[in-house]
Amino acid sequence: MAIHQALAPAATTIQQAIASRVSIHAFAPGHALADADIEQLVQQATQAPTAFNFQNWRFVAARSPAAKQRLRAVAYGQQKVEDAAVVFIICGSLQAHRRLAEVLQPSVDDGIIALDVADALVNAAHAVHEGNAAVQRDEAIRSASLAAMTLMLAAQGQGWVSCAMSGFDPQGVSQAFALGAEEVPVVLVAVGHAATADERQKRRRPLADVLELV
Amino acid sequence: MAIHQALAPAATTIQQAIASRVSIHAFAPGHALADADIEQLVQQATQAPTAFNFQNWRFVAARSPAAKQRLRAVAYGQQKVEDAAVVFIICGSLQAHRRLAEVLQPSVDDGIIALDVADALVNAAHAVHEGNAAVQRDEAIRSASLAAMTLMLAAQGQGWVSCAMSGFDPQGVSQAFALGAEEVPVVLVAVGHAATADERQKRRRPLADVLELV
Numbered sequence: 479m480a481i482h483q484a485l486a487p488a489a490t491t492i493q494q495a496i497a498s499r500v501s502i503h504a505f506a507p508g509h510a511l512a513d514a515d516i517e518q519l520v521q522q523a524t525q526a527p528t529a530f531n532f533q534n535w536r537f538v539a540a541r542s543p544a545a546k547q548r549l550r551a552v553a554y555g556q557q558k559v560e561d562a563a564v565v566f567i568i569c570g571s572l573q574a575h576r577r578l579a580e581v582l583q584p585s586v587d588d589g590i591i592a593l594d595v596a597d598a599l600v601n602a603a604h605a606v607h608e609g610n611a612a613v614q615r616d617e618a619i620r621s622a623s624l625a626a627m628t629l630m631l632a633a634q635g636q637g638w639v640s641c642a643m644s645g646f647d648p649q650g651v652s653q654a655f656a657l658g659a660e661e662v663p664v665v666l667v668a669v670g671h672a673a674t675a676d677e678r679q680k681r682r683r684p685l686a687d688v689l690e691l692v
Numbered sequence: 693m694a695i696h697q698a699l700a701p702a703a704t705t706i707q708q709a710i711a712s713r714v715s716i717h718a719f720a721p722g723h724a725l726a727d728a729d730i731e732q733l734v735q736q737a738t739q740a741p742t743a744f745n746f747q748n749w750r751f752v753a754a755r756s757p758a759a760k761q762r763l764r765a766v767a768y769g770q771q772k773v774e775d776a777a778v779v780f781i782i783c784g785s786l787q788a789h790r791r792l793a794e795v796l797q798p799s800v801d802d803g804i805i806a807l808d809v810a811d812a813l814v815n816a817a818h819a820v821h822e823g824n825a826a827v828q829r830d831e832a833i834r835s836a837s838l839a840a841m842t843l844m845l846a847a848q849g850q851g852w853v854s855c856a857m858s859g860f861d862p863q864g865v866s867q868a869f870a871l872g873a874e875e876v877p878v879v880l881v882a883v884g885h886a887a888t889a890d891e892r893q894k895r896r897r898p899l900a901d902v903l904e905l906v
Binding site for chain 2: 495626632634635680682683
């Protein structure tokens with residue numbers, strides 16, 4: 479099992495990372511990321527924005543063979559889950575508002591936001607989220623997805639490749655990895671090395687079909 | 693009204709873009725993006741991945757004063773909606789599976805995916821999505837959010853700042869901008885210039901609270 483250092487540190491522009499990223503369907507097995515590199519990817523992912531600054535996410539990094547096999551069994555047996563160096567289970571929380579005061583406190587302590595602003599955010603978040611399951615779920619998926627995209631681009635910048643997967647059994651993942659009752663597994667993100675160099679990005683819809691200027 | 697060219701073309705690394713991006717709460721009014729720059733941002737946003745390669749998104753770029761005022765009225769009167777250079781209404785589609793064959797055809801024509809693979813994707817997407825409103829909504833939010841994050845980082849790389857907003861009246865936005873019945877406005881992304889240089893990223897939760905290595 480080779481543990482690789484980052485291959486392209488700090489040299490990839492954001493434009494290059496976006497243009498070069500391809501969803502990889504076959505990973506080369508036998509590679510690993512150092513825990514420090516996994517931590518760095520998650521640290522970058524958590525710089526994504528969230529409504530109310532909820533930071534309503536959690537990342538389970540399946541990087542041991544046993545964990546990846548366990549995950550594969552609840553992800554429709556997809557080979558790439560086992561072959562990737564690490565697969566992140568990116569979860570969103572349904573109870574973000576209940577933790578918000580605690581999450582904001584360090585920013586209040588550092589003078590980044592005023593206490594009355596933090597209090598107003600907490601009150602507004604409770605008003606919008608408490609008892610509203612649909613809003614809670616939407617926000618969990620939105621936050622986790624923003625983090626997932628940041629993580630994939632960060633990985634691309636370090637010379638790794640990635641694949642996001644929404645095809646898995648959510649209840650199975652929750653049980654196999656002991657997720658909290660308030661946690662939704664939103665997306666799996668596999669990171670590692672590609673098995674082949676010839677995977678190409680699929681053609682995108684014409685801009686005229688997806689953009690309206692008003 | 694000053695129309696600005698990109699300020700930092702191609703020089704920003706992905707790591708810098710992630711680390712430097714801050715959700716901006718006050719935009720400097722009186723700036724605009726050229727339509728070509730708006731198009732370039734959306735082109736980059738559409739390089740985000742989607743399940744089944746759905747590309748189940750649409751971007752309404754509110755950049756005229758009238759459009760921004762109309763949007764502000766259905767976004768709880770937030771001043772930044774009017775002051776930003778452009779506010780993207782990023783929509784997800786609930787009927788992605790019904791358009792998938794058409795979306796995949798150019799990739800089949802170019803030999804990027806085989807016809808039988810495309811057919812299998814279309815069949816699988818129909819099996820999972822048809823009649824399943826919850827799955828449709830989750831996927832619409834996931835896809836639009838992945839695109840939103842890509843757009844924000846692309847903008848950061850060009851020297852603009854951004855703010856994602858989920859605080860708006862979805863029905864009001866749908867009516868004001870004539871969204872399709874199958875379209876969900878998932879997130880607003882304001883892009884422009886900051887009113888002040890001193891907005892700081894809020895403190896993030898400790899890594900130990902959000903990452904589990906297994």
